[in-house]
Amino acid sequence: MIAPYLTAKTWLHHVSAGWKLLALAAISIAFTQLTDWRGLLAAAAAVLALYLLTLLGHWSRLRLYTSLLPLLVGIGALQAYASGWEIAIASIARLAAMILLADLVTATTPMLAMMDALSPVLRPLRRIGVDENQVSLAVALVIRFMPVLLNEWTKRSEAWRARTGRRPPLRLLAPFAADVLRLADHVAEALESRGFSIKRSQERNQEENKD
Amino acid sequence: MFDTRDIVRISLFAALIAAMGLFPRLDIPLAGGVPITLQTLGVMLAGALLGPWRGAASVLLFLLLVAVGAPLLAGGRGGLGVFFGPTAGYLVGWIPGAFVTGWLMQKHWPGNLFLRAYVGALVGGVLVIHAFGLFYLAWKVGMSLRQAVVADFVFVPGDILKALACAYVASIAGPRSLNVPKQPS
Numbered sequence: 193m194i195a196p197y198l199t200a201k202t203w204l205h206h207v208s209a210g211w212k213l214l215a216l217a218a219i220s221i222a223f224t225q226l227t228d229w230r231g232l233l234a235a236a237a238a239v240l241a242l243y244l245l246t247l248l249g250h251w252s253r254l255r256l257y258t259s260l261l262p263l264l265v266g267i268g269a270l271q272a273y274a275s276g277w278e279i280a281i282a283s284i285a286r287l288a289a290m291i292l293l294a295d296l297v298t299a300t301t302p303m304l305a306m307m308d309a310l311s312p313v314l315r316p317l318r319r320i321g322v323d324e325n326q327v328s329l330a331v332a333l334v335i336r337f338m339p340v341l342l343n344e345w346t347k348r349s350e351a352w353r354a355r356t357g358r359r360p361p362l363r364l365l366a367p368f369a370a371d372v373l374r375l376a377d378h379v380a381e382a383l384e385s386r387g388f389s390i391k392r393s394q395e396r397n398q399e400e401n402k403d
Numbered sequence: 404m405f406d407t408r409d410i411v412r413i414s415l416f417a418a419l420i421a422a423m424g425l426f427p428r429l430d431i432p433l434a435g436g437v438p439i440t441l442q443t444l445g446v447m448l449a450g451a452l453l454g455p456w457r458g459a460a461s462v463l464l465f466l467l468l469v470a471v472g473a474p475l476l477a478g479g480r481g482g483l484g485v486f487f488g489p490t491a492g493y494l495v496g497w498i499p500g501a502f503v504t505g506w507l508m509q510k511h512w513p514g515n516l517f518l519r520a521y522v523g524a525l526v527g528g529v530l531v532i533h534a535f536g537l538f539y540l541a542w543k544v545g546m547s548l549r550q551a552v553v554a555d556f557v558f559v560p561g562d563i564l565k566a567l568a569c570a571y572v573a574s575i576a577g578p579r580s581l582n583v584p585k586q587p588s
Contacts (some may be wrong), residue, residue: 196470216483220487227515264489269489269544270494270553271545274547275545281544287487287544298482298484299482303473310467327467331467334414334465337415337418341415341419345422362405362568362571363571364574367576372578376412376414376415377411380410388407
């Protein structure tokens with residue numbers, strides 16, 4: 193699997209995640225205002241140049257987007273046929289530029305920094321009873337559950353293969369889903385018996401807010 | 404709003420959606436190489452098995468992880484780029500998609516669990532998601548709605564099959580998860 197974050201350091205790594213996200217938002221708004229195809233093509237070329245210069249030596253990253261290429265070509269062809277080639281070029285350039293720019297932010301920002309930048313955005317969720325601690329617990333659980341799920345499914349499909357000699361059918365998903373739901377309940381019990389409780393962390397937050 | 408058990412289940416289904424992106428493709432890549440994956444099946448299952456709120460929260464959690472850079476979408480894609488792409492509408496549509504699936508499933512309609520889950524998955528997991536995807540595609544790329552429908556239609560049969568699979572799984576695994584005793588809150 194290709195990790196979107198690039199560990200090699202570039203100048204963009206040193207810019208804080210919050211600024212990068214703000215810049216991305218501002219530029220994306222600017223791009224939707226721009227309609228002239230020449231301007232958009234120039235902007236896309238500038239973004240591509242920035243992308244290539246920043247990620248010098250890591251251009252293989254562009255390979256991630258090969259699956260997107262036929263889609264862009266298809267959209268372009270459909271638009272050129274229906275609304276003329278100027279509009280087709282304009283929309284493809286706009287899409288490509290925004291995708292590259294957003295990818296540049298992802299490539300140069302570690303996941304944790306991105307989560308930190310997002311936490312002021314998550315804070316208002318407290319009002320409806322979701323606090324950031326719950327979100328970070330959930331994120332940690334997802335990352336932990338993925339290999340567990342894959343492992344459980346592999347066990348089942350191998351058992352199926354050994355007994356039938358055929359590919360596991362989708363039908364196998366039903367007992368699998370029931371079993372992993374039970375597993376989830378065990379995890380929840382384990383968390384609570386070890387003193388982790390949502391209520392308690394919420395009370396703690398309220399006390400902090402009082403101070 | 405959510406207790407510990409809810410949080411764990413929400414995380415579990417977010418992980419399930421993620422794991423379904425890693426699966427050896429069960430279906431054929433149609434339509435110009437755009438990968439068709441099982442991930443929407445995960446979305447439908449989250450709605451059907453967890454109910455509207457927890458199902459939607461599960462999808463939201465998954466998309467949050469994708470947005471901050473985890474390569475969890477099919478084909479190892481992730482990061483903010485996907486939310487600026489032409490198909491971002493489908494991804495965002497997953498949230499109401501899971502919600503509507505769960506909501507319809509919980510309605511006490513005549514018919515057995517399978518039928519209710521099938522209707523829920525068809526409306527929530529196919530109709531709602533495709534509607535979001537279509538309107539976004541049409542708006543973002545500036546094509547007419549009819550063109551977008553043409554481009555979109557290739558994916559409908561596969562998704563109808565996924566709705567069937569979701570209904571099957573939900574009708575077997577469902578009763579257990581739907582009849583959880585409410586914890587006093």
